[in-house]
Amino acid sequence: MDLRYSETDEAFRAELRAWLARALPDLPSPPARDDWPARVRFDTNWQRFLYDAGYAGISWPKEYGGRDASPSEQLVFLEETTRARAPYVGVNFVGTLHCGPTLIAEGSDAQKTAHLPKILKGEEVWCQCFSEPDAGSDLAGLRTRAERDGDHYVVTGQKVWCSFGHIGDFGELLVRTDPDVPKHRGITWLILPMDLPGIDVRPIETVLGSSEFCEVFLDEVRVPVENRVGDENDGWRVTNVTLSFERGTAFVSEMVDALRMAEELAPDVHDPTERRELAHVVAELDALWALTKRNVSQAARDGSPGQGAFMLKLAYSEARDRLGELCMRVLDRAAFDVHDERVEERLRTLSIPIAAGTSQIQRNIIGERVLGLPKEQPWAKVP
Amino acid sequence: MNFDLSEDQLALRDGIRALCRGRFTSERIRKGFDQAMHEELESTGVFSLRADGFGWAEAAITFEELGRAVVPGPLVWTHLAHGVADGTISGLARPEPGAAAFIEHLVTADVIAVLDDDGVSLVPTDAIREAAALDWPLDPLTPVHRVEALPAGERVAGADVAAMWRRGGGVLTAAFQIGMAQACTDAATEYALARRQFDRPIGSFQAVKHLLADMVVRAEVARAAVHAAAVTLDDPGVCDLDRVLAGARLLAAEAALKNAKSSMQVHGGMGFTWESDVHLFLKRAWVLNTAFGSANEHADALAARL
Ligand SMILES: Cc1cc2nc3c(=O)[nH]c(=O)nc-3n(C[C@H](O)[C@H](O)[C@H](O)COP(=O)(O)OP(=O)(O)OC[C@H]3O[C@@H](n4cnc5c(N)ncnc54)[C@H](O)[C@@H]3O)c2cc1C
Numbered sequence: 001m002d003l004r005y006s007e008t009d010e011a012f013r014a015e016l017r018a019w020l021a022r023a024l025p026d027l028p029s030p031p032a033r034d035d036w037p038a039r040v041r042f043d044t045n046w047q048r049f050l051y052d053a054g055y056a057g058i059s060w061p062k063e064y065g066g067r068d069a070s071p072s073e074q075l076v077f078l079e080e081t082t083r084a085r086a087p088y089v090g091v092n093f094v095g096t097l098h099c100g101p102t103l104i105a106e107g108s109d110a111q112k113t114a115h116l117p118k119i120l121k122g123e124e125v126w127c128q129c130f131s132e133p134d135a136g137s138d139l140a141g142l143r144t145r146a147e148r149d150g151d152h153y154v155v156t157g158q159k160v161w162c163s164f165g166h167i168g169d170f171g172e173l174l175v176r177t178d179p180d181v182p183k184h185r186g187i188t189w190l191i192l193p194m195d196l197p198g199i200d201v202r203p204i205e206t207v208l209g210s211s212e213f214c215e216v217f218l219d220e221v222r223v224p225v226e227n228r229v230g231d232e233n234d235g236w237r238v239t240n241v242t243l244s245f246e247r248g249t250a251f252v253s254e255m256v257d258a259l260r261m262a263e264e265l266a267p268d269v270h271d272p273t274e275r276r277e278l279a280h281v282v283a284e285l286d287a288l289w290a291l292t293k294r295n296v297s298q299a300a301r302d303g304s305p306g307q308g309a310f311m312l313k314l315a316y317s318e319a320r321d322r323l324g325e326l327c328m329r330v331l332d333r334a335a336f337d338v339h340d341e342r343v344e345e346r347l348r349t350l351s352i353p354i355a356a357g358t359s360q361i362q363r364n365i366i367g368e369r370v371l372g373l374p375k376e377q378p379w380a381k382v383p
Numbered sequence: 384m385n386f387d388l389s390e391d392q393l394a395l396r397d398g399i400r401a402l403c404r405g406r407f408t409s410e411r412i413r414k415g416f417d418q419a420m421h422e423e424l425e426s427t428g429v430f431s432l433r434a435d436g437f438g439w440a441e442a443a444i445t446f447e448e449l450g451r452a453v454v455p456g457p458l459v460w461t462h463l464a465h466g467v468a469d470g471t472i473s474g475l476a477r478p479e480p481g482a483a484a485f486i487e488h489l490v491t492a493d494v495i496a497v498l499d500d501d502g503v504s505l506v507p508t509d510a511i512r513e514a515a516a517l518d519w520p521l522d523p524l525t526p527v528h529r530v531e532a533l534p535a536g537e538r539v540a541g542a543d544v545a546a547m548w549r550r551g552g553g554v555l556t557a558a559f560q561i562g563m564a565q566a567c568t569d570a571a572t573e574y575a576l577a578r579r580q581f582d583r584p585i586g587s588f589q590a591v592k593h594l595l596a597d598m599v600v601r602a603e604v605a606r607a608a609v610h611a612a613a614v615t616l617d618d619p620g621v622c623d624l625d626r627v628l629a630g631a632r633l634l635a636a637e638a639a640l641k642n643a644k645s646s647m648q649v650h651g652g653m654g655f656t657w658e659s660d661v662h663l664f665l666k667r668a669w670v671l672n673t674a675f676g677s678a679n680e681h682a683d684a685l686a687a688r689l
Contacts, residue, residue: 275682280633291604301387364592366599370596373584374583376587
């Protein structure tokens, strides 16, 4: 067990720190929450900026524009960018944090070459079209149909809660290609160009009064067969690859950022009981960062992050909720304005125990996969 | 940076685990700490570990395994005092001057180590004249005596050593607590798989499954914190030592307590009996929660560093 970074890591840190000190002051200030054209420009410019400096896709293979850096350098990258308050991935979330890694693991050579460099350069914004009105936690119950017609899948159905759906260039799309087998077996994972005819995207207003996610209606949309990732009807397996990145690694930078927020809250917390609560939250976030280091170290040894990755999302959701509540208690009523960073954060973080699989679903998974407990019910057929 | 257990550490862990399984069965543990147990632990190197060239990390790994088996005894103190005093050592961290002292394992101990802000003193147990045993101590495996006037001991080390013992004692106690938290998870899971109600294993019911999932996560997160604290004790400067230490103590104490309570819930009526081991874990968790500083003290210490 060794928590000390190597000399190579520290050299990387110094170089990165120097670059951030030069680069960040020249960045324009972040745009307003619902100015989507400006947000896309800001986030993709930052992505391009990272790319040009050699810091995009830290862990991705070099041949697709990544840095092929070691996992510990990735951690250093997260620590330093957070400390320097560098921009958040924003609209590049899906592309860089779970679609890209899925394509690296499961995509064809053509798909990798076509998309990975563009994701890293900020030239492609991705969104995720998984959830449906009647398939949320029970994602495998999805009903959006895809019928094969020559070189195309003809897709009809409805998706919901699609973050960045209104600005995405491509979507990770799940469709049902075989309705007659147990529901997990008839699913296929497709790359959906969001500008195909037959796609209608309608924004939904969130509790922030913002349009962060959308409904997506698909009416006989013709998706080329070459856009399929993995085999036909093997999409549930590919989906689990995507979800493992989405739940296991995608929010780690948020976690580090939460620690920064907790530290910044400290001077405003005076009540002794609240200070103890803050200490508790910080202890949890510190421990989650240590657990991340453990997962990364174990992944380096056996190629998979082990069971620790299952735990992060659940533990983080709870710690984040406590931090959010503490923020609200520390604020006085005059500050109850959604434009206040802490109020906005509190509202935004209400989604963490829901998005990417609810906390209840994470507990089911931990109970069944980590502890080996039996399922409550056997898998059902497609409704 | 490689926060995984090394091959040697895994071997140490497995060795101690196997030893505990074989030697410290529930039946034996229930008879309490005695000279034979002291000798076995001593010959295994539990007390001399750091003198033998290992670090706090390895000591923490060892104490985690002792915690899994809820081995009784003043193990942490005897480990801390290795090389300074011989035999079985019990101790007191920061006793209040003039107030009565509550001493664990007084009868089996040879010496009492007393830590104050200025250093470490040793009081031979036979110098203690009047000590009243608590009739029925909360943890049946942790006998406690009340000593009205503790004789002034012989000063054997200064403030630095006292501070080091306090921190090290905190880490080893926390390590013991995460071992207990893990054992509670394991026992409850085993029970949830075996016990059937409504025609199926109770572990298939979500209300039970979710209790267990929370237990496993709590222990895992606390373990990461405790290992980080132990590693920092070996290599100061890698993190803010007092911050990681306070965090580890908070999370480990909570994991031991909450997991013991959840384990009792999963075991149903059986969990409420003297016959099952569940109460031993819960009672020890309460006792350890007062060792080397309370949860509130650690929370205050952490908050003060923000
Ligand atoms: C901010 C945000 C962004 C999102 N972005 C996307 C996106 O980009 N793309 C996308 O496809 N989806 C997205 N989602 C959808 C998200 O994945 C789903 O909301 C989530 O999986 C829950 O599904 P649901 O909303 O249908 O709730 P439901 O599944 O209806 O759940 C309702 C309640 O029932 C509980 N429940 C359901 N089933 C069980 C069970 N078996 N055991 C115990 N409890 C259960 C849930 O925990 C929850 O409390 C997003 C959601 C949010 C909040």
